[in-house]
Amino acid sequence: MTMQTPGTSTSAPVFSQRRDWAADNVVGFMMKQAVDHPECISLAAGLVDPKTLPVEVTRQAAERMLGDDSMARTGLQYGTTEGSQRLRDLLLEYLAGLEETSVGELGIDRDQLMLSTGSQQMLALLCEAVLDPGDICLIADPTYYVMLGTVTGLGARAVAVDADEDGMRIDSLEQTLESLDGDGLLERVKMIYVVSDFDNPRSVSLAVERRQSLVEIAESFSDRQRMLVVEDAAYRELYFDGSPRPSAWGFDEDGQTVALVQTFSKCFSPGLRVGFGVLPPDLVGPVRDLKGNQDFGSASFNQHLLATVLEDGLFDGHVEGLRETYSAKRDVLANAATEHLGDLEGVDWLVPGGGLYVWMTVPEHVDAGFGGSLFNRAVEQEQVMYVPGDLCYIGVDGVRPRNRLRLSFGVEDADRLAEGMSRLARAIRAEL
Numbered sequence: 001m002t003m004q005t006p007g008t009s010t011s012a013p014v015f016s017q018r019r020d021w022a023a024d025n026v027v028g029f030m031m032k033q034a035v036d037h038p039e040c041i042s043l044a045a046g047l048v049d050p051k052t053l054p055v056e057v058t059r060q061a062a063e064r065m066l067g068d069d070s071m072a073r074t075g076l077q078y079g080t081t082e083g084s085q086r087l088r089d090l091l092l093e094y095l096a097g098l099e100e101t102s103v104g105e106l107g108i109d110r111d112q113l114m115l116s117t118g119s120q121q122m123l124a125l126l127c128e129a130v131l132d133p134g135d136i137c138l139i140a141d142p143t144y145y146v147m148l149g150t151v152t153g154l155g156a157r158a159v160a161v162d163a164d165e166d167g168m169r170i171d172s173l174e175q176t177l178e179s180l181d182g183d184g185l186l187e188r189v190k191m192i193y194v195v196s197d198f199d200n201p202r203s204v205s206l207a208v209e210r211r212q213s214l215v216e217i218a219e220s221f222s223d224r225q226r227m228l229v230v231e232d233a234a235y236r237e238l239y240f241d242g243s244p245r246p247s248a249w250g251f252d253e254d255g256q257t258v259a260l261v262q263t264f265s266k267c268f269s270p271g272l273r274v275g276f277g278v279l280p281p282d283l284v285g286p287v288r289d290l291k292g293n294q295d296f297g298s299a300s301f302n303q304h305l306l307a308t309v310l311e312d313g314l315f316d317g318h319v320e321g322l323r324e325t326y327s328a329k330r331d332v333l334a335n336a337a338t339e340h341l342g343d344l345e346g347v348d349w350l351v352p353g354g355g356l357y358v359w360m361t362v363p364e365h366v367d368a369g370f371g372g373s374l375f376n377r378a379v380e381q382e383q384v385m386y387v388p389g390d391l392c393y394i395g396v397d398g399v400r401p402r403n404r405l406r407l408s409f410g411v412e413d414a415d416r417l418a419e420g421m422s423r424l425a426r427a428i429r430a431e432l
């Protein structure tokens with residue numbers, strides 16, 4: 001036997017199949033663009049505004065938490081895989097508030113509410129719990145592009161369902177299911193994924209009557225093929241007018257069909273990485289087992305910090321302030337679009353009622369896609385960055401529209417948003 005000195009191996013490392021499926025990670029590419037072009041005004045980053053981060057509120061909560069020896073020690077110790085009981089109890093109340101009901105009326109056990117590291121981890125765990133290679137997840141197109149990577153990273157397939165300004169089209173969902181059934185593929189359909197409120201990338205919400213129909217359709221197939229509806233409500237709290245909408249999860253009367261996934265990243269602080277899922281009872285064990293293998297529990301400290309914020313009544317005022325800030329920034333970006341692009345035929349955008357994004361369409365002959373001439377011109381000549389809309393599409397037979405742009409009013413301040421839109425408009429005019 002020959003001994004090998006560490007670091008001298010010449011054989012190629014053997015990677016897993018999952019590593020191949022996870023290649024071409026889009027989020028990594030966009031992060032790199034931002035790092036490579038720090039001079040750019042970023043209408044790309046889906047981050048929250050750094051000025052809105054709850055520094056003072058968190059400081060107060062941290063002082064109380066660390067000032068109490070027992071609470072501090074609990075936060076600094078390992079927690080449980082499903083997360084802090086204290087926070088989960090507070091989240092039942094929080095959820096009841098959003099659903100405009102009481103904790104008792106929610107009809108769930110505390111065990112069904114599981115904490116995760118951001119909501120992204122819960123989405124990934126649900127996919128792992130349900131999808132095998134070759135399985136199908138139906139998704140309203142376009143969608144949150146990280147989820148596309150999560151699904152395909154497991155060797156599963158994302159299949160597009162058409163969406164309009166009221167979210168996933170129910171007729172398209174039915175047709176897609178019929179056509180998959182006709183192709184003998186119904187038994188591979190394991191999941192339907194929707195972002196119900198102010199989605200990413202379009203800030204479009206699923207109409208309330210469609211929420212009910214979605215659940216009914218999934219239920220109606222359950223004797224032939226169980227489909228889990230994953231409702232991602234990451235932007236639920238960021239409504240600019242009115243009040244939160246009832247979730248699709250709320251229409252799932254027997255509690256077997258919908259997993260509701262939420263996060264404190266958008267409405268409080270992404271740095272805490274606190275998200276949660278409300279799961280059908282039979283998914284609790286499988287998701288807990290998978291999470292146990294990954295991390296046996298998300299950061300206990302952050303969970304107790306957030307619990308203190310909620311307990312001390314520090315959350316509501318913060319999120320109200322956020323709604324005001326973001327709706328004012330939405331106005332700045334939308335008004336700048338009208339000022340600089342309002343006269344152009346074929347250039348349109350959606351003015352959202354919440355969330356962080358404005359979705360823009362340019363004439364079809366303009367290549368706004370990844371690596372296309374508008375993107376390159378915007379980044380290199382005008383120093384403004386956006387997310388090419390094609391990255392958010394599943395597409396049909398590999399064809400994705402390349403004339404859409406996701407513009408975020410999250411990170412930049414009002415002056416830079418207006419300047420960013422003026423630069424982008426120059427780039428668009430030059431391409432016409």
Ligand SMILES: Cc1ncc(COP(=O)(O)O)c(C=O)c1O
Binds near residue numbers: 200
């Ligand atoms: C639609 C949607 N869902 C989920 C997430 C995940 O966020 P987090 O893991 O920070 O909760 C994001 C992040 O941008 C998102 O846009």
